[in-house]
Amino acid sequence: MSGYDDVPEWAPRTPPESGEFGIPYTFPGDPGATGATGAPGAPGADGGPSAPPGGAADGGFDYFAKPDRSSRPPGPAHAAAKRTRKRPRPSKRTGGIMLGPLAGAVVLVMLTGFAAYAFTSAADTCSGDDALTIDVATSPEISPAVVRAAKRFNDARNEVAGMCARASVRSADPAAVATLLSGKGVSGVTEQPDVWIPDSSLWSKLAEGSGRAGATAAVTELGGMASTPIVLAMPGSLATQLRNLGAPAQPSWKDLITAAGTAENAERGSGPAAEKSPIPSRLFRLQVPDPGKTATGMGTLMLANALLSDDPQGQAMFAGAVRTFREGVAASVTAQFAAFGEGTGDRYPIALTPEQAVFAHNAKRPTEIAAAVYPAEGTLYLDHPVSVLSGDAAKLSAGRLLFKELTSDATGEDVRRLGFRTPDGTAPAAFSERTGLSEAAPKGLTPPSAAEVEQIMQQWAKLSLSLRMLSIIDISGSMSEKIAPGLTRLQATIRTAQNGLSLLPDDSEAGEWVFSTHLKGEQDWREVVSVGPLGERLGSVTRRQALLSTFTRTTVKKNGDTGLYETVIAAFDDMKRTYKAEYINSVVLWTDGKNDDEDGPSLAETLKHIRDASDPQRPILIYMLGLGDGVDVGELRQIAKLTNGDALVAQTPGQIQSLFLKSLSDQACGSNC
Incomplete structure (x- = not known):
C-alpha cells in the first residue's frame, strides 16, 4: 500500500441516509462556530464541535492542554500552567452520516466497490x-x-x-x-x-x-x-492555540522542525530569530511516514535538503534533521492521526502528511478534526x-x-x-478553515532531479543505521583555556558531546574515554564508560545517563600533555576487536593540540599500525575534531584519512557543534554525501 492508504478505511460501510449531507463541519476555534461553550470539541447545536476555551477572547497559553491527561505528571515548563481539559464527548453519528461537503467522496468510493x-x-x-x-x-x-x-x-x-x-x-x-x-x-x-x-x-x-x-x-x-501537497497536520485546537500565541498562519519549516527537535540537551537556539519565535522549543513530537516506503516520507527528506541547501552548515543540519525524522517514523498515516488522541508524554503529536490524508481523516468525523499547516517557504506536491x-x-x-x-x-x-x-x-x-484545510494552493518548491533523489535516499539509508561510537575527550592542561567569554575549550567540547548524545537513539551504542598523559600509570588514556547500547542499564542508570553524568564530572589534568598517538592506536584496536557489522563503527576524538608525548609512538609508527590493522570487511572510521590554533590538522588528517574519516578544526563553540554534526553525517554517508 502507499503511505496513505486511507480510502478503504474512511469510506462508510453503510450507505448515507438521504437528506443528511447538509451538516456543516466546524473548525475548532473558528470564530463562526456555534454551539454550547465548554469542553473543547464538545458537539455544538449544529452537530459540529464548539470553539475551545482559550480562543482569541481568552488569549494566552493557559488552556494549551492535551486531552484526558490529568493522570500524567506535569510536562515541561512551557506546559506547567496549562489547565486540565476534559476529554470531549464523541461527535454524534447517525447511519454513517458524513460531512456534507465530503459526501461526494463517499458516493465515489462506494461506486467503485473497492474491488x-x-x-x-x-x-x-x-x-x-x-x-x-x-x-x-x-x-x-x-x-x-x-x-x-x-x-x-x-x-x-x-x-x-x-x-x-x-x-x-x-x-x-x-x-x-x-x-x-x-x-x-x-x-x-x-x-x-x-x-x-x-x-x-x-x-x-x-x-x-x-x-x-x-x-x-x-x-x-x-x-x-x-x-496533493505535503503539509504538517496537527489537532485543530492546537493550531488555534498556536495562533493565539502569535504564531503566523504560515510558520516556517525551521520553526516547526526546531519545535519538534529530539535533542534533550540541545541549545534552545540563540539570536534574534530564535527569540522572536512564538513556538516553544520541543513542543511537538514529529511523526513522519517511513521515507523508505512512502512518498510522503521521501518528500520530507527532499524538503529538508532543499531548505538547507544554501546554508553553509546545511549538510550537518540535514544530518540533525534526519535524526529527528528517524525518531518519529510512524507505521502509516493512519497511525499518525491515531496518535492525536493518545498521551505522548510532554509533547504534542504532529504529523507530516499529504493534504488529502487530512481530508480523509476529517471525513471520519473524529472527535477533533486535524488542521493542515502550510509552511511559509512552500512545500513539495505528490503529483x-x-x-x-x-x-x-x-x-x-x-x-x-x-x-x-x-x-x-x-x-x-x-x-x-x-x-x-x-x-x-x-x-x-470542501476545503476551508472550517474543515481544517486551505482552498489556496501552497507554493510548490522545485522538485529534485533523479540524481538528487537517489543521493538523498542513500543518505537516509545510511543515516538511519545505528552508530557505534567511542568518544574520546582531551583533558590535557591546555583544554582549560578560554574559547569564548566564560567558556573553556573543555566546557565547549562537553556541551557539544552532550547535545550530540541526545541525537542518538537508544539502539545506538556509545562509550567514553578521556586522554592526556600518564592517566593510568604510563597509559595515556582511561576508559570512563564502556561502549554499549545507550538504553542498556548499568546498575541503577542507563548508559546514556551514565555518560551524561560523566560529562558533568570531567575535569582538566593540570600540566597534562597530549598523548594523542598512543590513544588513537588503542581506540582503533579496541573498536576493531569489538566490531559489530550491523553498526557504523567509529572513533571520534576531540583535542586542542598535537601529540607531545615523547615516550609514545611516532606519527609514522601510528600510521603504519592503522594501515596494517585496517580491514575493509571490518571498517573503523576515525574522526578528529580539533579546537583552536594549536592543532596540527595535517597530522590529524593523515591518520583519519587512512580510515575514510576526516579531521576538522573549529575556532568557536558554534563551529564545534557544526563540525560534530558533520562528522555524524559523514560517518553515515561517506563519499555519497
Missing part, C-alpha cells in the same frame, strides 16, 4: 484477439478515480492499431513497483504494468537514478492527474504522474488516450471529491 477493476458487460465485444488491453497499476488512494476514468475510456471503444483499446486497473504499492523497475529485486509486485500511476514522481526518479542493470529504460512520462512503461507503440498510443480521460473534467471532479487537487492546484469545494 479489482475490469469492466465487462453482456454487450462488451472488446476482448480476446480483437482487443488491446493495457495493464494499469495505480496508487491505492487515487484508484477510485482511476477506475471511473478507465470505465469511461473502455466505454468509448477507442481504436488503436486496428483494435479496440481497453484498460484493466489494479491497485499496487508504489514502493513495490519502484523496486521492480529499479532492478533492485521484487517486493510484492512481480509484473511490470503498461501504465503506472504512483502517488509521486519521486518513485520514478528513484527507479531512474538507481543505474542498476535490469532497470526499466522505456518510460514515457505523460504528466500528473491529481496533486500522481501517469507514465507508460511499455515500449510497444500501440500500448503507448492507448496510454496517451487513457491519459486524456485521466485529465478530463469528469476525472478532475472525481479527484476533488476524493480530497485531491487537480494538477493546476484547484481545491475541492
Whole structure:
C-alpha cells in the first residue's frame, strides 16, 4: 500500500441516509462556530464541535492542554500552567452520516466497490484477439478515480492499431513497483504494468537514478492527474492555540522542525530569530511516514535538503534533521492521526502528511478534526504522474488516450471529491478553515532531479543505521583555556558531546574515554564508560545517563600533555576487536593540540599500525575534531584519512557543534554525501 492508504478505511460501510449531507463541519476555534461553550470539541447545536476555551477572547497559553491527561505528571515548563481539559464527548453519528461537503467522496468510493477493476458487460465485444488491453497499476488512494476514468475510456471503444483499446486497473504499492523497475529485486509486485500511476514522481526518479542493470529504460512520462501537497497536520485546537500565541498562519519549516527537535540537551537556539519565535522549543513530537516506503516520507527528506541547501552548515543540519525524522517514523498515516488522541508524554503529536490524508481523516468525523499547516517557504506536491512503461507503440498510443480521460473534467471532479487537487492546484469545494484545510494552493518548491533523489535516499539509508561510537575527550592542561567569554575549550567540547548524545537513539551504542598523559600509570588514556547500547542499564542508570553524568564530572589534568598517538592506536584496536557489522563503527576524538608525548609512538609508527590493522570487511572510521590554533590538522588528517574519516578544526563553540554534526553525517554517508 502507499503511505496513505486511507480510502478503504474512511469510506462508510453503510450507505448515507438521504437528506443528511447538509451538516456543516466546524473548525475548532473558528470564530463562526456555534454551539454550547465548554469542553473543547464538545458537539455544538449544529452537530459540529464548539470553539475551545482559550480562543482569541481568552488569549494566552493557559488552556494549551492535551486531552484526558490529568493522570500524567506535569510536562515541561512551557506546559506547567496549562489547565486540565476534559476529554470531549464523541461527535454524534447517525447511519454513517458524513460531512456534507465530503459526501461526494463517499458516493465515489462506494461506486467503485473497492474491488479489482475490469469492466465487462453482456454487450462488451472488446476482448480476446480483437482487443488491446493495457495493464494499469495505480496508487491505492487515487484508484477510485482511476477506475471511473478507465470505465469511461473502455466505454468509448477507442481504436488503436486496428483494435479496440481497453484498460484493466489494479491497485499496487508504489514502493513495490519502484523496486521492480529499479532492478533492485521484487517486493510484492512481480509484473511490470503498461501504465503506472504512483502517488509521486519521486518513485520514478528513484527507479531512474538507481543505474542498476535490469532497470526499466522505456518510460514515457505523460504528466500528473491529481496533486496533493505535503503539509504538517496537527489537532485543530492546537493550531488555534498556536495562533493565539502569535504564531503566523504560515510558520516556517525551521520553526516547526526546531519545535519538534529530539535533542534533550540541545541549545534552545540563540539570536534574534530564535527569540522572536512564538513556538516553544520541543513542543511537538514529529511523526513522519517511513521515507523508505512512502512518498510522503521521501518528500520530507527532499524538503529538508532543499531548505538547507544554501546554508553553509546545511549538510550537518540535514544530518540533525534526519535524526529527528528517524525518531518519529510512524507505521502509516493512519497511525499518525491515531496518535492525536493518545498521551505522548510532554509533547504534542504532529504529523507530516499529504493534504488529502487530512481530508480523509476529517471525513471520519473524529472527535477533533486535524488542521493542515502550510509552511511559509512552500512545500513539495505528490503529483500522481501517469507514465507508460511499455515500449510497444500501440500500448503507448492507448496510454496517451487513457491519459486524456485521466485529465478530463469528469476525472478532475472525481479527484476533488476524493480530497485531491487537480494538477493546476484547484481545491475541492470542501476545503476551508472550517474543515481544517486551505482552498489556496501552497507554493510548490522545485522538485529534485533523479540524481538528487537517489543521493538523498542513500543518505537516509545510511543515516538511519545505528552508530557505534567511542568518544574520546582531551583533558590535557591546555583544554582549560578560554574559547569564548566564560567558556573553556573543555566546557565547549562537553556541551557539544552532550547535545550530540541526545541525537542518538537508544539502539545506538556509545562509550567514553578521556586522554592526556600518564592517566593510568604510563597509559595515556582511561576508559570512563564502556561502549554499549545507550538504553542498556548499568546498575541503577542507563548508559546514556551514565555518560551524561560523566560529562558533568570531567575535569582538566593540570600540566597534562597530549598523548594523542598512543590513544588513537588503542581506540582503533579496541573498536576493531569489538566490531559489530550491523553498526557504523567509529572513533571520534576531540583535542586542542598535537601529540607531545615523547615516550609514545611516532606519527609514522601510528600510521603504519592503522594501515596494517585496517580491514575493509571490518571498517573503523576515525574522526578528529580539533579546537583552536594549536592543532596540527595535517597530522590529524593523515591518520583519519587512512580510515575514510576526516579531521576538522573549529575556532568557536558554534563551529564545534557544526563540525560534530558533520562528522555524524559523514560517518553515515561517506563519499555519497
